[in-house]
Amino acid sequence: MSTPNEKPGKIGVFDSGYGGLTILKEIRRRLPEYEYLYLGDNARAPYGNRSFDIVYDFTREAVENLFARGCHLVILACNTASAKALRSVQQRILPERYPGRRVLGVIRPTVEILGNITESRHVGLFATPGTVNSHSYRLEMAKLWPGVHITEMACPMWVPLVEAGEADGPGADYFVMKYADSLLNSDPKIDTIVLGCTHYPLLLPKIREYVRDSIRILPQGEIVAESLADYLRRHPEMEEKCLKGGRVEFLTTESEERFDSLASLFMNEEVHSRRIIL
Ligand code: DGL
Secondary structure (H helix, E strand, O other), X not given: OOOOOOOOEOEEEEEOOOOHHHHXXXXXXXXXXXXXXXXXXXXXXXXXXXXXXXXXXXXXXXXXXXXXXXXXXXXXXXXHHHHHOHXXXXXXXXXXXXXXXXXXXXXXXXXXXXXXXXXXXXXXXXXXXXXXXXXXXXXXXXXXXXXXXEEEEEOOOHHHHHHXXXXXXXXXXXXXXXXXXXXXXXXXXXXXXXXXXXXXXHHHHHXXXXXXXXXXXXXXXXXXXXXXXHHHHHOHHHHOOEOEOOOEEEEEOOOHHHHHHHHHXXXXXXXXXXXXXX
C-alpha cells in the first residue's frame, strides 16, 4: 500500500521482452535525470497471440513486482499489455491495493497525436494480433479523431523475428513485405503508419524498404517520452516520487546472458541484467 511518506522510487518500464527498450531509450534521452527499472518478461514472450486473461495475469504480476521494488509509476511499454490489461490493472488493482501508484500505457498518447499528422485522414497500424483483435486503436481513434479512417494489420511473425535476433536477417524480408503489401492494398490512401508494437522499430529499416517514401512511419518512442514528460509536469506529486540519478537497471525473466547480448545491441550500450521469477 502506498503512503504519503513513501520513499521515491525508480520509474518502472515493462514489456513482454526486448521491445520496450525502444521506448526506454527515448524516455532516457528525453528525461535523463530519472532512474529507471526495466523489466522484460522474455521467458513468456511473445504476448501477442495470448488471450486477454493471460495477458492480464502476466501484466499484473509484472506491475506488482515493480511496485514491490519501489516503483510508484510504471509505464507499460507494450501495446499488447496496454490494449489487453491496462484498464483492468487501473480499475481492479490500483484503487484498492495501490492507491498512490500509477500505470500508464502507450496507445492513448500515440492516438492523441495521430490526427494532427495525417493529411489524407487515412492511417495504418502494424501491431500484434492481440492489439489488433482488441481494436483498442480503432476505438481510441473513433473517440479522438472520428473523421480519420484506420486500417489495422496484425503481423504475427514480427515479434518472434525480433526476439530471435533475426530483425536484420534475410528471413525478415518475406514477412515484412507480406504485411506491408497487405496493409497498403487494403487502403491505398494511407499516408501515415503507426508501429503499434514496441518491438517493430527494430524492423524499421526493412519496413522502410517495402513502404513507399511518401508514407510517414511513426515509431512510438518519442511520442511516449514526450507524453511522460508532460505527465510529470502535470503531476508534481508523482514527479516528487520519482528517484533521480540517471541510472537504469534491467530485469529479465529469461537468462541474463541472452538478454544482455541482445539488449546491448538495442540500447547501443553494455547492458547487465538480473534474472527474476515472476
Ligand atoms: N512489444 C509488445 C507490443 O508492443 C509485444 C509483443 C508481444 O509480446 O507479442 O505489443
